[in-house]
Amino acid sequence: MPGKTKLSVGYGPNIKTINVELPPSEPRPWDTVDDMTVVGTPQPRIDGPLKVSGEARYTHDIALEGLLHAAVLRSPWPCAKVSRIDVGPAAKQAGVGAAIALVGVGDKLIFAGQDVAAVAATRPELARAALASIIVEYEPQPFVVQTRDAMRDGSPQVHEAAVEERRTGADEPGAERAQGKLSGNVRPGRSQKRGDAKRALNKAPVRFEATYTTQCHTHSCLETHGVVVRWNGKKAATVWASTQSIFGVRDEFAALFGLEPSKVQVITNFMGGGFGSKFGANASGTALAKIAGDLARAADKPVKLMLDRAEEHVCTGNRPDSIQLVKLGATNKGKLTAIHVQAHGTAGIGTGAGVGRNAASVYTKVPDVLVESADVFTHAGPAVAFRAPGHTQGAFAMESAIDELARQLGMDPIDLRLAHDAHPVRRWQLELGRERFNWDARRKAAADMRARNTRVRKGVGCAVSIWGDFGGTEARVTIEIGRDGRVVVKNGVQDIGGGIGTVMAQVAAEVLHRPVEEIEIQIGDSKLGPGVGSGGSKTTSSITPAVRNAAELAKAELAELAQTALEVNSTKNLRWTAEGVSVGRQTLSWADLCKRIEGEAIVAVGFRARNSAAHPRSFPGFETPEIAGAQFAEVEIDTWTGEVRCTQVLALHDCGRVMNELTLRSQINGGIILGTGYALMEERVMDPSLGVMLNANLEQYKACGVKDVPEISIVLTEVISGNNSTGAYGIGEPATIPTAAAIANAVGDALGVHVRSLPITPAKILDALEQQQRASQGGTK
């Protein structure tokens, strides 16, 4: 019942008791006193056997009777008007079931890769071949694809009028629509403000100023975006989608075709990666569900539309690039007084995917802060949220500037951070990292190599992250306990690779004292009840409390049956064990207990309540805990060739209660490896004269392979906050935020000069060394 209760919360040895008020029907959150037997242990994922045998069916793999394969004709021009279009010839090609135009005469296309026409045919190669017969004439127009060019006066304007912002569930939680007025191609976005940063900068005795740039980074999910649409009559459809949000797909698909959402079934049994790009039925730069739905109607057959690799790069989103001017003010003694960041970045024709913010929020002890950000429109595919949108760019600029200022002041960069960060867990992480990474000794060794001007240099760096527990309350998890003893947990959530089904099974197993392998998990289908979109690192923190709460309700019903059977006064006297339920020496086995269920099964539905506590600190602007993280990196550089490798990363993270140590490790590894590629290798290359992406493939767009991966160590600083009934937070995004910044700082330590541009390629390293040499020859320091 609604209750006030005391919880024992904290981190490490810092435990305290807090009072919380719980909503009705909410169980007392697991706190530091509860001993878990299944939750938190390393559990192999329950669908592993299906994935390693190739039996798991992804959207790509769906085969249906009569299925047609779609292909889309895309604009070859970055900016053009359509003066003629005729899809008639395509309709006559072999195997073609339908051909449709997606633009009309007079329409303006504003990026190379935009939808023009589509075909569905019996084989993918026939569909692609039929595209060649479509007649389109274009009138090319001036365009701009480079961010700095687009910011200049008089450059071709991408949007003439206000831009409709597309928001998705992967956007930064709480991000409101940007209101700024378009000026040329620049539209100011949100700003973060505390005090008067400009005035404080003017007064500061020590000033530091630098511009940091980051590249455009594509999600490059291995399973490309795609859907299979099958109409069930005119008013209902089944949609298989490679998505991070089953219900987002359902609602958008229903809206696109004017259907009742309940008449659209969306299925995502397995999906091959999203990283923020797979929300909604359509992708950011291609209306794939609309196209597949229209083709399926026109052909009267189910249609599969899976993008190819080049399409995946150019029209399904990316992380915007950024140009960030960072100004810091400080006293001579190393007290930071002001932070001012002006960030510009291009989301192509889109907006709102984050171009560099948030990082300054870490430094709450700095009195005057202003972070301004603006979208710059270019004639390129629209960006979309990408694993910690805005944070990775922001962390690179802010954490680099902190290191450079520390160098200018002759301070240790960890000390400078500690002096301005009030989050006790992040402070603890920095101290732990300093010790475990052998920071002081390695910094000395790096300084020694610099002094001796060795060919091969090593260096170390660190950087921090900020995130929050953004778990939502919308999911409804159903648990069924059958008379036959079966336990089934159902929810329409999708597993994007984090392994949500496995932690759901663990939580149910923990509550019911059943073996994990006897919990049957059904997920990945909108018919299984409201789930949650996997964005904002909130899947585990939204779903597991709902599982626990459902399981507790079901258990309470079982307890009443046991009370009667065992003739005890109160259910409180019952002991639950792996064998069943007992009182004194009397035990009722699980099977016998379940036989007493009236009807077929006990069915209970649970949901996550609103936040109940934000220990030890809340995320700025929210009543939810702030999640802390810090990473340390070591690099090795050949100063003759500029070749750079990240050799080691130590990651220290808080993810609330650890739910599954094994899958958690996988996610942290994944964040670090993505961040390493971002730091050193990956970059979308646009041709400024043709306006097209030059490396829309996986051989020239360089993601990390196994040999690019550093040796990774992980320290989990568990925090128990009492914020939700299981105490889970998320880790997917926090784990990738600080990596590139830590690597950049390690490069700075190795060279004695900072490389202010990502990716840190050999060419940029040689450049930095040359400038350093010139500066020292020129007599300046």
Next chain:
Amino acid sequence: MAKRDGPEHDETRGLTRRGLFRSIGAATLVAGCTKEDPPLHPESRAVADVDGAIGLTPTPLEFVLDGQPQKLEVEARTTLLDLLRLDLDRTGTKLVCDRGACGACMVMVDDVPRNSCMMLALDVAGATVTTVAGLGGSSQLSALQQAFVQHDALQCGFCTSGMLISSSALLRRSAGQTLERADVEDAIAGNLCRCGTYPHVVDAVLSVANGGGGSAHNVVLLRAKPSTKSGGA
């Protein structure tokens, strides 16, 4: 079983040729990067000479797939990957880049791991092809597959079948020798994983090659627990 209706010639000649050109590019590349040349080289009869040419009508093909003999007809332009996925329902083998850059489509052809998107179906005439399904079904996993599950060497799972093919080929080659991390890294260097499973894949393969648990976990979990002395925040 996989005999498809071929498109009618007159209407689609141009189209078929287009497909053939595309396949020729792929075949030439494969020839450049592997020891043996593919059995068929259709270059010489690419365009004009229609009589007796391979490519304009489906051609008979026999090979062994996951232990079962196959007898079917395929068009010359059909890649091995398309044949497996579209005609033979081997969807465990994935299409990711379609140009030899990622390893998701790997299968074993006579014990050599090959990117099936870079081979024509007709290239495997007479060969033995093993896909992930041939390594073991979900209820009778091989030791390597089990190790992948135990070490969580998969996240979304889309690269996993390719990783398994590369690493099982390594285990066959090394035939019981002790392996180093670098050996496994060499073997899976052509397999791209966007979720970042590499460290766990290496752990899994080493555990099978060298026996035992295999991996140094490098994880420390600092629990929130009152110390025996006193708490206090």
